[in-house]
Amino acid sequence: MAAYLIRRTIYGLFTVLGVLLLLFVLFFAVTDPDDIARKAVGERARPEVYALWKKNHGYDRPLLLNRAYAAADSRRYSDTLLFDHYRRMLTFDFGNSDADDSAIARRLKEGMGPSLSLTVPLFALGLVVSVLLALFVAFFRETYIDRAVLVLCMLTMSIASLLYIIGGQYLIGMLLKWFPISGFAFDPYLAGRFLALPVLVGVVAGIGADVRLYRTIFVEESNRDYVRTARAKGCGEARVMLAHVLRNALIPILSNIVITIPFLFTGALLLESFFGIPGLGSLTVEAIQGNDFSTLRTMVYLGALLFIAGQILTDVSYALADPRVRLT
Amino acid sequence: MLVVLLLAGSVWLARVVSRDRFWRENASQLWRRRPIALITLALFVGIGLMDSIGWVGGGTPGDDDVAALRSRTLIDRLFQPERITESSYSAPLASVSFYGGQPLTHPGRHLLGTDILGRDVVYRTAKGVRVALLIGGFTSLIVIPIALLFGVSAGYFGKRIDDAVFFLMTVLASVPSLLLLIALVMVMGRGTLQVCVALGITGWVHFCRIARGETLKLREAEFVDAARALGVSDLTIIRRHVLPNIAHLIIITFALSFTGLVLAETILSYLGIGLEGSWGQMIDQARNELSRTPIIWWNLTGASLGLFALVLAVNMIADALRDIIDPRTRREGQ
Numbered sequence: 208m209a210a211y212l213i214r215r216t217i218y219g220l221f222t223v224l225g226v227l228l229l230l231f232v233l234f235f236a237v238t239d240p241d242d243i244a245r246k247a248v249g250e251r252a253r254p255e256v257y258a259l260w261k262k263n264h265g266y267d268r269p270l271l272l273n274r275a276y277a278a279a280d281s282r283r284y285s286d287t288l289l290f291d292h293y294r295r296m297l298t299f300d301f302g303n304s305d306a307d308d309s310a311i312a313r314r315l316k317e318g319m320g321p322s323l324s325l326t327v328p329l330f331a332l333g334l335v336v337s338v339l340l341a342l343f344v345a346f347f348r349e350t351y352i353d354r355a356v357l358v359l360c361m362l363t364m365s366i367a368s369l370l371y372i373i374g375g376q377y378l379i380g381m382l383l384k385w386f387p388i389s390g391f392a393f394d395p396y397l398a399g400r401f402l403a404l405p406v407l408v409g410v411v412a413g414i415g416a417d418v419r420l421y422r423t424i425f426v427e428e429s430n431r432d433y434v435r436t437a438r439a440k441g442c443g444e445a446r447v448m449l450a451h452v453l454r455n456a457l458i459p460i461l462s463n464i465v466i467t468i469p470f471l472f473t474g475a476l477l478l479e480s481f482f483g484i485p486g487l488g489s490l491t492v493e494a495i496q497g498n499d500f501s502t503l504r505t506m507v508y509l510g511a512l513l514f515i516a517g518q519i520l521t522d523v524s525y526a527l528a529d530p531r532v533r534l535t
Numbered sequence: 536m537l538v539v540l541l542l543a544g545s546v547w548l549a550r551v552v553s554r555d556r557f558w559r560e561n562a563s564q565l566w567r568r569r570p571i572a573l574i575t576l577a578l579f580v581g582i583g584l585m586d587s588i589g590w591v592g593g594g595t596p597g598d599d600d601v602a603a604l605r606s607r608t609l610i611d612r613l614f615q616p617e618r619i620t621e622s623s624y625s626a627p628l629a630s631v632s633f634y635g636g637q638p639l640t641h642p643g644r645h646l647l648g649t650d651i652l653g654r655d656v657v658y659r660t661a662k663g664v665r666v667a668l669l670i671g672g673f674t675s676l677i678v679i680p681i682a683l684l685f686g687v688s689a690g691y692f693g694k695r696i697d698d699a700v701f702f703l704m705t706v707l708a709s710v711p712s713l714l715l716l717i718a719l720v721m722v723m724g725r726g727t728l729q730v731c732v733a734l735g736i737t738g739w740v741h742f743c744r745i746a747r748g749e750t751l752k753l754r755e756a757e758f759v760d761a762a763r764a765l766g767v768s769d770l771t772i773i774r775r776h777v778l779p780n781i782a783h784l785i786i787i788t789f790a791l792s793f794t795g796l797v798l799a800e801t802i803l804s805y806l807g808i809g810l811e812g813s814w815g816q817m818i819d820q821a822r823n824e825l826s827r828t829p830i831i832w833w834n835l836t837g838a839s840l841g842l843f844a845l846v847l848a849v850n851m852i853a854d855a856l857r858d859i860i861d862p863r864t865r866r867e868g869q
Contacts, residue, residue: 222709226709229706229707229710233718233719233722364794364846367846368802370839373822381825495806500721507714
């Protein structure tokens with residue numbers, strides 16, 4: 208187990224290095240620093256302004272090889288954008304935003320709270336509702352209830368998430384006036400009122416795919432031999448579903464859950480931006496609209512980092528939850 | 536050019552399907568199960584094709600020179616947008632404009648009204664069909680060959696190639712897809728080709744993983760062993776024995792990824808990096824019109840209905856295809 212964990216972590220580290228290389232190619236080689244500087248200071252800026260901006264943001268060095276140093280000098284390789292990119296990302300020194308020079312680390316810290324207060328309830332409620340609904344449908348499998356819910360799921364899956372948000376804001380926010388249309392507050396009661404609508408919209412928008420997936424898992428499990436044994440012992444159908452099937456189906460469900468954990472931090476991009484929640488999703492949207500490449504780079508890196516960690520966690524929790532899985 | 540390529544491809548596909556018993560049976564079963572979805576899809580493809588065939592000339596009298604010199608497609612000629620454009624909003628089938636109540640130039644002709652610039656919503660929705668098909672279809676056209684090349688060679692040859700491809704897949708898959716998509720479009724710039732390439736790079740991994748996994752299984756199959764024992768070359772084995780056996784999976788994955796691509800584009804449109812003239816852009820432009828009083832709903836309706844119908848049709852077809860082809864679910868159904 209320990210050996211597996213170490214090997215898995217080392218492979219994860221290599222993946223992180225690979226992601227950083229990908230980011231380097233995208234953000235430094237495909238768009239060269241000149242483009243970034245031109246977008247930041249404007250097309251008509253004087254050459255001095257332009258050069259100063261590049262120097263201040265650390266974009267003024269060569270990409271791979273600094274020919275200003277002698278061949279034997281190690282700074283020939285270390286005083287370059289590639290080395291600097293790796294060093295800063297791996298030490299979590301994200302520097303300043305390209306758009307307004309604010310420290311990215313501070314903005315990340317500020318955005319984390321609002322993001323989590325949206326995504327954690329969204330995640331928990333979505334999980335409970337979709338598992339319960341899937342269990343209910345699996346209980347009535349191959350009946351009209353099952354068919355109806357599956358068709359409904361298919362319909363909800365075919366609607367763009369943008370429309371859910373627009374529709375939710377219009378119907379519940381404007382016509383029924385149950386909850387405020389958008390906004391955020393740090394006061395718990397007010398935050399609850401502000402977050403109710405985005406959470407509701409998020410749950411409804413994501414439920415179709417989840418219910419279908421979980422239903423397949425439940426139906427697959429309920430065809431197993433141990434279910435027949437349980438029925439033969441005289442278990443009622445409710446007990447079979449809740450005690451036997453649910454317990455065993457939790458393992459495949461687990462892998463689906465852990466994969467979604469990085470999105471808790473990167474935030475629900477659309478929801479946050481539509482509902483005016485000042486979280487990490489809004490930060491990303493602002494970065495896109497303001498051509499803020501350094502913030503965007505950081506967000507992509509963090510998202511990937513969390514995803515890799517989540518995958519390692521999935522593999523480990525698989526082994527812990529299922530005694531049949533042996534890690535070697 | 537692209538149209539000719541697509542037509543040639545579909546003719547070739549039709550020939551393959553009609554020749555092979557397995558595919559012929561599946562196709563007829565699909566037709567029996569999902570006639571409405573198939574007709575809807577055919578309708579969309581028809582509109583998309585009509586919008587792709589265009590030529591210069593034949594402008595209506597009274598047009599300015601620019602309009603007369605532009606290449607106009609069949610759809611343009613059918614709707615004649617230059618002639619039916621109003622000055623601003625008008626409600627569906629109205630005879631007066633929405634604000635002010637001046638008489639329209641074409642009363643009662645706008646089935647879904649007109650937008651802020653007076654353009655007919657039905658016409659704009661029809662124009663969006665081609666963009667949506669381009670997003671889903673053109674992207675897959677780029678992606679599938681590349682994914683097959685990487686996935687099949689990784690699965691078939693194994694060792695170093697497999698390690699390299701697998702590492703590349705892991706790296707690309709570890710970046711959350713929406714963030715990767717945004718980063719790619721930001722970096723490459725905004726444009727049809729760029730967005731399609733970005734969507735392609737994001738969706739590539741999924742195809743590649745399936746192709747690799749299935750090839751790994753097939754490599755151990757007895758008929759592949761037999762072919763190898765007979766001295767058949769690797770390339771021929773891949774062409775004759777591996778590719779036909781993963782074709783069904785590729786088709787299912789294509790149908791599933793198509794809807795994902797079209798829906799992802801709406802998010803890009805909202806972020807301001809979508810495709811020109813797409814339904815996503817129409818929805819994005821119309822999203823604030825619901826808060827007007829009296830509300831303007833028709834502008835949102837056109838694009839939403841088009842998007843919903845297309846995605847639902849493809850979803851239904853994909854679902855049916857999976858049931859028909861996948862032997863595991865087939866056994867369950869019996």
